[in-house]
Amino acid sequence: LHFPDEEAKTKENSAEQTNGINHIRGSRSWNFKRWLRLVLYTILLLSGQSVATILGRLYFEKGGSSKWVATLAQLGGFPVLVPLYCILLFKTPTSNKIIDTNPPSFLKLLKLVYVPLGLLSAGSCFLYSVGLEYLPVSTVTLIIASQLAFNAFFSYFLNSQKFTPFIINSLVLLTISSVLLVVNNHSEKPAGVSKGEYAAGFICTICGAAVYGLLLASQQLAFRKVLKRQTLKVLLEVILFSSLVASSAILVGLFVSGDWKGLKREMDEYALGKVSYVMTLLWTAICWQVFAIGTVGLVFEVSSLYSIAISTVGLPIVPVIAVFVFHDKMDGIKGVSMVLAIWGFISYVYQHYMDHQKSKIENRIASESSEYCSPGEINHANNWD
Template sequence: MDSESSSVPTSKKNRKRWLHIFIYSFFVLSCQATATILGRLYYTNGGKSIWMGSLVQLIGFPVLVLFRFFSTIRKQPETTTTTTNTRSFRKLSSFTTIGSVYIGIGLLVSAICYLSSFGLLYLPVSTFSLIWASQLVFTAFFSYLLNSQKFTPFIVNSLVLLIISSILLVFNNESQTTKVSKGKYAIGFLCTVAASAGAGLLLSLVQLILRKVIKKNTFSVVIDMVFYQSMVATCAILAGLFASGEWKTLTGEMRSYKLGEVSYVMTLVFTAIAWQVYTIGLVGLIFESSSVFSNAITAVGLPIVPILAVIVFHDKMDGTKVISIILAIWGFISFGYQHYLDDKKLKNLEGIPDLPVSSLDKEDKQAWR
């Protein structure tokens, strides 16, 4: 009777956690595609400001305050064995360290947003999303260096397929059909690859920071990290917007927008909202599972964008791009299957409940204790 009664709360807790994961995954998949499409819509209809295209990815970060307010905050009790001076010194040292981390991560985020805006300006959205899928390759590489991620045959297969998928797009002649010069197409391609590499590094750093620097894996901690790094990134983008003088052209840009001034404002507003809902989903997945799992869900949603791009923007879908999409999907499936094997192995070895976790070192496993 005792075992049966104890299993009921555990089963209920697992169902609740899976419901959260489903909701967060829906946020990531739907809002990632929506935000990318809206970002391209801005440029297609007369938007020209790269700084503005970067800003809308970040400026909605105050929404995270409300999200944190409705989350459960669990504070760990402080030990009473240390003196007041020792605790004060540790708090100051911790504040300095964490503040430096937030600033560094925030500047990295601003660079990623700026580079991705360049890519979205010069590339068809379908091509952009397929190149962006290479972040899975960079995440695996940086996780290998920073988080002891293992390269299994399925992971290697996934990385090879995604690399080939991106390389195929180099030989595509889309610059001739999209009224973009080969030089700008190349710039857009390189900027998107660089942004993808930055995104892979960011996700690996988040996992490392939570484990090594902050040493806490609570929901409030993850929200605080994303909030402060977004605030730093927003300040950096705003500084660039005013320093470049682009802010002076925004009024004229709004007036000449093909869909009208109201549509101009609504496009930017809904883009900002979509990116923040996407961020909330990403944060939720990082907390419920890991940064690697959140990246896997992000990657799964990327093939959705090329399909929508064909419908919305009538992007050309030639044989090269079709093969690239097929290889990318194959790579995602391979990566996801390895994730499934890791999850199953951990449950069998340590009796961890039926939760999605990634392949990883002992410190990652301890986060569930």
């Protein structure tokens, strides 16, 4: 017997099942692309951080003395991103996660996002520049590990960050790593640095880590509450406009302090020559922008805490390079500190791995359900996925 209504229902059910399976496959494809983005952002963050830190120390080692210039080099390279941003302005997005179709006005973003983030960036970079001037580069990079604990503190209040035993273990280990370094390295001072300057370097570096932790937690809050969009164009806007605000603040400090008057003499007396002076600052600026793309990318792909955890894994890279470039010492306590930092990072990554495995199990259950369930159950599985 021929039943047209039943036949139509069967075709409709079959189409819904096919759509459900395609949705799950599309979700898996999106997850694969997301992991590729995470790998790319991680590479940009680690490479930019390592090279920029070494070049920043090289500036002071070879005769540079202006903390304002060193800070400007960390923030003033944003014009190199303008061509990429212009390309994105004329490119129609195809697969972006748009949460809010009514974006906030530029003035609102300037007041709530760009100016606060820019001022925090300027403060953090200036404090780090003081640390690089008075401390060995290996000491600075290992103290920076404490920024993970600071970010966890701010993320708990600003972003309701959840803490699992593995994340807590990571924070404890990284904090102990920094404390060991601070306690042990009181006698290790670069040539020509007084005890007062060395102490100032420690204090400024720790304060810089705290401000940086607050900066990334604030970036995550801005993406979630104000921007409400996760696209490459928005990422570049945050970097460009906040860097413009930060660079403007540093330029004001450069002229008010009078440091600009000694720049010509500083260039003439630079140990590697005038060309190397310019190239050192130029590539420092470019590398910090590479680092900024990786950092902000990880913030809106995962979280600010994850971004800083990835940054922490690069800490052992810089001291090893500094041993060969600047002949820094690598004593036993510093080695233990590095091991604890790596252990803490692995603990955090393992928690992220467990979350990913849990997500895969949920996707597999949804996929199996789509093959046997009714259309209503398929829609429920799709919503779950």
